[in-house]
Amino acid sequence: MSATLTIVLIVVVLLLVAAVVFGVQAARRRRLRQTFGPEYDRVVADTGSRAEAEKELHERTKRHSQLELKPLSAESRARYSAAWEEVQIRFVDNPGEAVSTADELVTRLIAERGYPTGGYDEQLADLSVEHAATLEHYRSAHDISRRSREGQAETEDLRQALVHYRALFADLLGENPVAHLTPEPRRASEDAETSTESSTETSTDPGVARSRPDATSR
Template sequence: MSTTVTIVLIVVVLLVLAAAVFGVQAARRRKLQQTFGPEYDRVVADTGSRSEAEKELTERTKRHAQLELTPLSSESRARYATAWEEVQIRFVDNPGEAVATADELVTRLIAERGYPTGDYDERLADLSVEHAATLEHYRDAHEISRRSQAGEAATEDLRQALVHYRALFAELLGENPVGRTTPAPRSAADEHVNTTPTEPTSR
């Protein structure tokens, strides 16, 4: 076999291998994008590197696979639904306290489903694997709750926080269809929360 033919064969083999590697990487990228949705772009922006972002998201998937997640019993679902109704009713007289309670309630629900709740950032990472569609709601709600504790949130902000908490709460409870990120009112209490005046009322 001539040197020229050998070189051509080597080049062809290298091209085939490169195409195979590219195909595997493209398939992995598509899978990550489908799994994480907008969270994929967020992590890419945060890391400044697509490869680093994909490495991080792959690690999240591996950690998530090790979690022992459990569905809620019908009794637990009913208990949480009742507790949420009470939060919404409380919002009428004390929006700040209602939002703080909503944060605690969502955290308890996350824990009961089997997710670790010690570190907030790790909590977000674990939730992102199955709940990426509602994760931004949770981030927004948590930030408003933080501002509320500092006395920096208006009534309309608190109303929005409750709506944001409701998105993840409903999904963890199994009430939201896949891909639906905006919760619809479920009761008269919901309707009141969704129409609370944008400015705090005097008391």
Template structure:
């Protein structure tokens, strides 16, 4: 083989290896995007680079695999669904208290399913692997809950927070066991729920 043929062969091998690497990276990226949905974009926006974000998401998958997640039995699911219905009814009379109860109920459900309930950021990381599509709702509800604790949330904000909590709650329960109505606004008629 001539030196020119050797150089061309090496270059062809390098190009093929580079193309294979690009295909592998693109496949991993596509898999992460499909699994994490909007959470993928959220993490990319938070991190210094796309590769750092993807490392974070793969780390979340690894930590999630170590969890001992438990499916809810039908009785437990029914109790949670009933508790949520009662919570929505109480919203009209005490929206701020209901928001706190919604947060507590979601936290209890998270814990019963086997997810850690320590720091909010850790909850988000663990939940993101299976419940990424509802994490935006959970973040929004948490933000309103924090504003409410400082006395800075309106009744409409509180209503929206309960709606946001409901999205994650229903996702954790599975199979849409919670009625799709939202809490009534205080100035609404008791028999006409706001949608």
């Protein structure tokens, strides 16, 4: 075999190896994008390196495979749905307390599904493998909840937080906890109107009128 032919064969082999490696990397990148969706681009931006980001996401997948996740029973799903409806009812009169309760409820649900709850960043990493589509909702809700505790969140912010929490809550639950939208908080003027209407209904109720003494009978 001539030296020229040997060199050509070596070049061909190297090109084939490079093509195989490139194909494997492309397939791996495609799987990561399909699994993590927008989280893939976020991690790339955070790390500043595609290779580092893919290494991080691969580690998340490996760690996730070691978790003992479990589905909820029908009883648990019903209990959580009822608890969420209570949160939405509470939002009408106390938005801040409702958002705080929603945060606690989501954390309990995360734990019952089998995810670690040691820290917020750890929760995000573990949830990103199966719940990447709603992870941004969790980030937004958590940020508003933090600002609420610091007294820096407006009522509309709190309503949005509840909407964000519900997105992750429904994803973890496997169903929409309630069909209706988040109610608007009660305004002070509405409380006054309700009180006035109640007073009017009481004074014009036939039963109440009959219970009063008739002045003409005296």
